[in-house]
Amino acid sequence: MQQTRARIEAVLGQHQDPYLGTDLVSAGAISGVGEEAGQCVVTLTLGYPCSDIRTALAAELAQLVKAQVDLDVRFDIVQKIEPHQAQRNLRNLDGVRNIIAVASGKGGVGKSTTTVNLALAMAQAGARVGVLDADIYGPSLGLMVGVAPGVHPDSDDEKYFKPVQAQGLQTMSMAYLIDENTPMVWRGPMVSGALQQLLTQTLWDDLDYLFIDMPPGTGDIQLTLSQKVPVTGSVVVTTPQDIALLDAKKGIEMFRKVDIPVLGVVENMSTHLCSNCGHEEHIFGAGGGARIAAQYDTELLGALPLSLQIREQTDAGKPTVVADPNGQAAQSYLAIARRVAGKIARRNASQGPAFPNISVQND
Structure with missing residues (x-):
């Protein structure tokens, strides 16, 4: 069996996983090689959501091994999302393995639409996903996922909120706690306190990923998040327009200053x-996202x-990934979501143990 494993590793060592960014052997994905009913069985453990592609990937790899080393192999693919190891003396959020902050330097670039569709795509791929609307002043999550006005979260012992279930996601938003026409006329410390309450007093249930839809800018909410919450990584949303790119740079610089990894740009x-007529044009400019990345x-x-379709679907409470899952836009969201998950899997796999608490005492 050891020789068989070596032959299989020789093949899989040449197969580049598009989401992990390396080959399956280097990624440590081979978790077992055995025999069952006279057939070689290889178990692969992948650190990103893959339930939707598991069957196709297993068939592709079996065919690859058969063609190169003439082995009849069956692949069993297991999905295992590892938790982010909190650093800087922060404690992990109960019930949440990884936290992804989705941000933009300015408003109007489609950040909330992107957040919701990425979360839905991640769930479609097989992950347990939640979304927190961190825009205290202008919460929009409820409308986007079809939660009716006036719906409030259930309370557990009047101390904790149970997340509102919508479109297969666990969701929480300030919009669930106030009337939709009530403005939040609060100063910064009150807003920061509200965010902490929404995060820590929500009973998140065994989430692989919690997406946080950040308000635009680099203010109190962003600072509170970086200081109080063990964020796994961030995604910055921009448009190709020069003014949006200028603000996106500030967002990236902000995350760097507070030691939150930037996973990428959308x-x-x-x-x-x-x-x-089908004519395609770059009305906001071209190549800006690639340049800033x-x-x-x-x-x-x-x-x-x-x-127009993405906007209409989101306004109707059925975002694109739900409304048209096989469409080109939904597939783009799915590809982006899996790239984010793959980058998180790589970071978590290479991450060392949390820094120890060091205390100095005078004897």
């Missing part, structure tokens, strides 16, 4: 496709079009 409203040594995770 370029929204990248192109516009005319619904009448290269400048800050991160990755352009994907580009999404300026689409």
Whole structure:
């Protein structure tokens, strides 16, 4: 069996996983090689959501091994999302393995739409996912996932909130706690306190990923998040427009200053496709997301079009990934989500233990 394993590893060592960014052997994905009913069985453990592609991937790898080393192999693919190890003396959030902050330097770039669709895509791929709307002043999550006005979260012993279930996601938003027409006329410390309460007093139930839809800018909410919450990584949403790119740079710099990894950049409203004639044009400019990603040594995770359909679906409470799961835009969201998950899996796998608490005492 040892020789058989060596032959299989020789093949899989040449197979580049598109989401882990390395080959399956280097990624440590081979968790077992055995025999069952006269057939070789290889168990692969992947650290990103893959339930939806498991069967196709197993068939592809079996065919690859058969073609190169003439072995009849069956692949069993297991999905295992590892938790982020909190650093800087922060404690992990109960019931949450990984926290992803989705941010933008300015408003109006489609950050909330991107957040919700990435979360839905991650869930479609087989993960347990939640979304927290951290925009205390202008919460929009409820509308986007079809939660009716007036719906409030159930309370556990009047101390903890139970997340509102919507579209297969666990969700929490200030919009669930106040009337939709009530403005939040609060100063910064009150807003920061509200965010902490929403995060820590929500009974998140065994989440692989919690997406936090950040308000635009680099203010109190962002600072509170970086100081109080063990964020696994961030995703920055921008448009190709120069003014949006300028603000996106500030967002990336902010995350760097507070030691939160930037997993990549999503370029929204990248192109516009005319619904009448099919003509495609870059009305906000071209290549901006790629330039900023290269400048800050991160990755352009994907580009999404300026689409009337995406806007209509989100406003109707059925975002694109739910409304048209096989459409081109939904598949783009799915690819971006899996790239994010793959980058998190790589970081978590290479992460050492948390820094110890060191105390000095005088005897």
